[in-house]
Amino acid sequence: MMTPELQERLTSIINGDKIVVFMKGNKLMPQCGFSNNVVQILNILGVPFTTVDVLADYDIRQGIKEFSNWPTIPQVYVNGEFIGGSDILIELYQNGELQQMLEVALAS
Numbered sequence: 001m002m003t004p005e006l007q008e009r010l011t012s013i014i015n016g017d018k019i020v021v022f023m024k025g026n027k028l029m030p031q032c033g034f035s036n037n038v039v040q041i042l043n044i045l046g047v048p049f050t051t052v053d054v055l056a057d058y059d060i061r062q063g064i065k066e067f068s069n070w071p072t073i074p075q076v077y078v079n080g081e082f083i084g085g086s087d088i089l090i091e092l093y094q095n096g097e098l099q100q101m102l103e104v105a106l107a108s
């Protein structure tokens, strides 16, 4: 069980930008291939996004898994809603849904 403080921290991070990526490393230096997949896709689409390096904060690394009910990193949020990890982002990118979803989100 996570503390209300951690829950509040996560909520505030997630609400801090339209696209938020919890990942290992950062945009310029992803520290895992799965996190790198997400960064590359978002870069190809040319959208602005915020990243959170879970390797720098163990509470966030563990807390986000419980918060999202999703066991792994990376995790992508769009307009406060959990979208998925690397596999899901790749699928949504390949079938065109991601671009559409992000266009709508960024226009809102």
Ligand SMILES: N[C@@H](CCC(=O)N[C@@H](CS)C(=O)NCC(=O)O)C(=O)O
Pocket (backbone or CB within 6 Å): 024, 032, 034, 061, 071, 072, 073, 074, 084, 085, 086, 087, 088
């Ligand atoms: N199939 C996952 C791959 C991600 C994954 O397996 N992440 C692992 C290794 S980086 C993970 O987060 N393990 C727990 C941890 O490192 O805290 C996806 O689609 O995102």
Ligand code: FES
Pocket (backbone or CB within 6 Å): 024, 031, 032, 033, 034
């Ligand atoms: S850090 Fe080893 S698979 Fe992601």
